[in-house]
Each structure stands twice: as C-alpha cells, then as structure tokens.
Amino acid sequence: MEPLHLNWSEMARSLSSPILDVLDSFERSRHDLRESTMRGYLAGIWRFAVFTGSQNGLEVPRSRKDARPILMTITPAALTLENANRYIDSLVRRKRKTTAHHDGRALAIFSEWCVEARIFPADPLAGFKVPKQPNNRRRPFQDEDVPLIRKAARDSDMGERDETIVVVAIACGLRKDELRNLQYPEDVDLPGRVLYVRDRAAKTDASIRRVVMDDEIVAMLDEYIDEWRPSRQPGALFLNNHGDGLTYGGFASIFRRLKRKLPREMDFKLHRARNTAITNWLRNGNDLHTTMKLAGHKSPKVTERYAGEFTDDELRKLVRPSFTAIYGKRSA
Structure with missing residues (x-):
C-alpha cells in the first residue's frame, strides 16, 4: 500500500x-x-x-x-x-x-x-507578555582557562580534531551549529586566512559573514585537514571517526566530555567561547561596529553584552585619545 x-x-x-x-x-x-x-x-x-x-x-x-x-x-x-x-x-x-x-x-x-493551522480560531495567548531577556553580562573564559581547555580537548582519542574545534570556537566566535555546518573547501580559505560562516536557512550573500583567522588557526586547520580529510573531498569540515560529518549530538558529546574533565568552577560552556572571541577582538583594538560584524550580531547592544571587562592597560590601548589628533596641540 x-x-x-x-x-x-x-x-x-x-x-x-x-x-x-x-x-x-x-x-x-x-x-x-x-x-x-x-x-x-x-x-x-x-x-x-x-x-x-x-x-x-x-x-x-x-x-x-x-x-x-x-x-x-x-x-x-x-x-x-x-x-x-x-x-x-x-x-x-x-x-x-x-x-x-x-x-x-x-x-x-x-x-x-x-x-x-486552524487549530484555534483565535490566539489563545492573546495578551501574554514574554518576559524580558535578563541584561546579564556574559563572562568570557579567563586567559588562564584557555590552555586548560586545549589540554583537556587534546586528551581524547580524537584529540587533534577536538582541540581544533575548540580553538576555532574560541578564536573565531562561532556558535555550535555554525561550527557543525562549516563545509570544506567552500567555507575554508586557508591562503586568504578567512572562514565563511553561512546562515544555511537564508538564500542571499548577505547571510554570509567572514571571520579572519590568525596564523595558528590556519596551521591547526591545515594539519587537521591533512590528517582527517586527506582526500580533500568536499563535505562537512569536522568529521566523526567513520568519516561522516559530525551530528548535533556528536558535537554535544564532545563538549560534555570536555566539561567533565575541567574544574567545576570554570563553568565550561561552549557559548562562552563566543564571549571570549568577542572580548578578544575588542581587546585587540577592533571597534565595536567591526566586532559586531565579525560576531554576526544585528545590534551593538548585543555585542556589548557578550564582551567582558577590560583592565586599565587594555582600555588605554583601546581608547585612543582623539582631541589632539583632530584639533591639534594648543598654540603657544
């Protein structure tokens, strides 16, 4: 039938x-x-x-x-x-x-x-008020946390792959699904040092954002591709041990395993890697608008929520005095 x-x-x-x-x-x-x-x-x-x-x-x-x-x-x-x-x-x-x-x-x-869908003739939740999003500042990882996270990622049967995934997340600020959906070679330009992060549900080029990689990230991805994707055939960038693209559950299991290995007080969550990338872009001197574009946010207010606090030395590097540069020094 x-x-x-x-x-x-x-x-x-x-x-x-x-x-x-x-x-x-x-x-x-x-x-x-x-x-x-x-x-x-x-x-x-x-x-x-x-x-x-x-x-x-x-x-x-x-x-x-x-x-x-x-x-x-x-x-x-x-x-x-x-x-x-x-x-x-x-x-x-x-x-x-x-x-x-x-x-x-x-x-x-x-x-x-x-x-x-004509299940209800009228909205049963008419007048329902969605609670506001708490305006909590998200915490990036501390600088001393990152080496511990990398070491914990390496300490597995798939250590090279897992460390590469974690480092790309921390350096490039990708969400879990964005990591999982990266395609090789379409989204990975190693000579140009650019990752193309695509909204797979959208159909326009406006849904693609570019994230620049530093030399260490390029080298790690190059080594991973040589080891895990020697044929260099098109497909998912990150693979499981059977050579298939990692599923959502596969990615989740990697991060659950990492969380078990790390100190409880670190409060490891993958999304904090994104907070860390955004904070580091700002620490390195990028302005808020550029950082917003790198992160794929639509509003600078969202980007500000992700950024951590800065030390006085970091603020001095970020905030470049402009009065003298614009108006010149006081005349004698």
Missing part, C-alpha cells in the same frame, strides 16, 4: 490531537527557521507540556526519551493564558529568567502558528 502523504495543516488536525503530533507539524511547516532556533522552540514547548502535565497529576519524565507518554496525553487545549503564565511564573521563582524569556517566546510563536 502506498503511504499516505499529508501536508502539515492536515497533520495538525485539532485541539484533541496529541501535542507531540502537533509539534511535528509545527517543525515541518516552519522550515524558514534556523535548526538551532527550532530546536530551542521545541524544547521550550516540551518543558511547558511536561510542567502542565505534572500540574494535572501526570508523572514527570526523567528525560526527554521518557516524555513520549506525557506528550501523547497533553493536547493543544492545554495552551491557555492561565497555564502559560503559571509556567513562566514557576521559572521566574526559580531564578531561571533566561529560560523564562526563551520559553515564553517559544509559546507565543507556537500559539500564533496554531491559529494559522
């Missing part, structure tokens, strides 16, 4: 459909979103569904793998203003304000989509 092919609006069905099926329709229909963005939305809606189920006496699953029964029980009818506010309030009380912001946004986007 031929399989039945349904479009996403047919798959979404109704208020009585399990939310797991509705989320599948949501994911299929919103192919305009970045993979990482969609993954964040799905995780936020999953957490909301689990919370709502637990409020109604359902057993809280220990992991996402165990969540299928609860996601087959909860339906879109649970998406009410009361439930959404109760869930967000619970996050705020536990001081998880960043999660409250991201999950609140995910619920708002999902609610609007449910109206488009």
Whole structure:
C-alpha cells in the first residue's frame, strides 16, 4: 500500500490531537527557521507540556526519551493564558529568567502558528507578555582557562580534531551549529586566512559573514585537514571517526566530555567561547561596529553584552585619545 502523504495543516488536525503530533507539524511547516532556533522552540514547548502535565497529576519524565507518554496525553487545549503564565511564573521563582524569556517566546510563536493551522480560531495567548531577556553580562573564559581547555580537548582519542574545534570556537566566535555546518573547501580559505560562516536557512550573500583567522588557526586547520580529510573531498569540515560529518549530538558529546574533565568552577560552556572571541577582538583594538560584524550580531547592544571587562592597560590601548589628533596641540 502506498503511504499516505499529508501536508502539515492536515497533520495538525485539532485541539484533541496529541501535542507531540502537533509539534511535528509545527517543525515541518516552519522550515524558514534556523535548526538551532527550532530546536530551542521545541524544547521550550516540551518543558511547558511536561510542567502542565505534572500540574494535572501526570508523572514527570526523567528525560526527554521518557516524555513520549506525557506528550501523547497533553493536547493543544492545554495552551491557555492561565497555564502559560503559571509556567513562566514557576521559572521566574526559580531564578531561571533566561529560560523564562526563551520559553515564553517559544509559546507565543507556537500559539500564533496554531491559529494559522486552524487549530484555534483565535490566539489563545492573546495578551501574554514574554518576559524580558535578563541584561546579564556574559563572562568570557579567563586567559588562564584557555590552555586548560586545549589540554583537556587534546586528551581524547580524537584529540587533534577536538582541540581544533575548540580553538576555532574560541578564536573565531562561532556558535555550535555554525561550527557543525562549516563545509570544506567552500567555507575554508586557508591562503586568504578567512572562514565563511553561512546562515544555511537564508538564500542571499548577505547571510554570509567572514571571520579572519590568525596564523595558528590556519596551521591547526591545515594539519587537521591533512590528517582527517586527506582526500580533500568536499563535505562537512569536522568529521566523526567513520568519516561522516559530525551530528548535533556528536558535537554535544564532545563538549560534555570536555566539561567533565575541567574544574567545576570554570563553568565550561561552549557559548562562552563566543564571549571570549568577542572580548578578544575588542581587546585587540577592533571597534565595536567591526566586532559586531565579525560576531554576526544585528545590534551593538548585543555585542556589548557578550564582551567582558577590560583592565586599565587594555582600555588605554583601546581608547585612543582623539582631541589632539583632530584639533591639534594648543598654540603657544
């Protein structure tokens, strides 16, 4: 028998459909979103569904793998203003304000989509206020942390590859998905010392940003390519031990392994590598606008949030007195 092919609006069905099926329709229909963005939305809606189920006496699953029964029980009818506010309030009380912001946004986007899919006749979250993003300054790694991170990365069966990935992240400020999606040779210009970082969901050249590499990064990538990609065939830059491109889970396992090896007080998170790159670009004398472009930010305010604090010596290098240069010295 031929399989039945349904479009996403047919798959979404109704208020009585399990939310797991509705989320599948949501994911299929919103192919305009970045993979990482969609993954964040799905995780936020999953957490909301689990919370709502637990409020109604359902057993809280220990992991996402165990969540299928609860996601087959909860339906879109649970998406009410009361439930959404109760869930967000619970996050705020536990001081998880960043999660409250991201999950609140995910619920708002999902609610609007449910109206488009004719699951709801009107937005069930009309009037819902997404909490503001906490204005916390992100912390880069300390200078003395970086050698420890590199050593921990080298201390594995795939040490050369893992160290290269970590150093590229710290030096070039790439996000996890940007690292994973780097293609060879399309995105790697070793003679020109440039990495091309592409938004794979976009279709214009404006979605490509260029990051300049220093000599050590070029040398590390050259050695990695010689060892791991001797055929130099086009494809994913970073490979697993079977010669296939690393999956999202493969990348995540590398960083989990690193975190276990490093001191707990270091609080190793890959995204702090991005903070470190942005801070170092500024420390090295790049202006805020240039750093914003290198980081792929749309606003300098975001870039400022990522940057760490500077010492007095670093500030003296960064802030170049301009009054005399523009107006000249005082006449005698």
